[in-house]
Amino acid sequence: MYKVIVIDDEMLVRRGIVMETDWQALNCVVVAEAGNGIEGLEAVRKYHPDLLICDIRMPKMDGIEMLKELRAEGNDVSVIFLTAYSEFSYAQSALKLLASDYLLKPFGDGELEQAVSNALEKRKRTQEKLENSKEEPLPELVLNKGDKSKYVMAAVDYISAHYGDPELCVAQIAEHLGISEGHLSHTFKRETDYTVAAYITRVRMRTAMKLLNDCRNKVYEVAEQVGYRDVAHFSSSFKRIVGVTPSEYQDRSM
Missing domain, CATH: 3.40.50.2300 (Response regulator)
Structure with missing residues (x-):
């Protein structure tokens, strides 16, 4: 009951x-x-x-x-x-x-x-x-480097290294690469089918899923590690993309 x-x-x-x-x-x-x-x-x-x-x-x-x-x-x-x-x-x-x-x-x-x-x-x-559910609902993010421009691959590498920064955004990445936000946004979307913001979110969710597989990690701790100051925002984003809440996902992994 x-x-x-x-x-x-x-x-x-x-x-x-x-x-x-x-x-x-x-x-x-x-x-x-x-x-x-x-x-x-x-x-x-x-x-x-x-x-x-x-x-x-x-x-x-x-x-x-x-x-x-x-x-x-x-x-x-x-x-x-x-x-x-x-x-x-x-x-x-x-x-x-x-x-x-x-x-x-x-x-x-x-x-x-x-x-x-x-x-x-x-x-x-x-x-x-x-x-x-028998498979993880969020597919791996796989990019073929041979098909991508140097700016896109540099952006991908930067995101992989800085996804835990709550301030990570298109402007920050573009400034690091020395190109305009518009050029980065257009090129990234054309070559990956993701917006920069969507790719950042998916990298964060993929990392969060791995962290949540360890039941010793608390949801609020995982949220902080992947760049969210607000746990409610993290939970909402996780459910929107993965299909279940962080707690539900972690319960399934136990």
């Missing part, structure tokens, strides 16, 4: 969610409750849930700050945010942190159950994708 934690500073709301929802029908079990984000963090670290049902506005630490910490740790738990505030900015903040859904309180009959079902179905599809 899927493990769920309910986090809300309003005890009556929290208990209502726990007691009035048919968790067994959803193939779920509530393993813990929490009254604020700090308690929520402790519960998540202790119980390793599949899903959080979490209020956004809470004392001590709100839901968004809590989720930021979890994402920074590489935790990819599914999250459904609850709030009595209808400002769209809250929804945007939640969605940027990869929340599964966003519900306004009080929610109608069946709305929470549907949101839970949708979130867990998405999680199930991700797990099935991992189990059915």
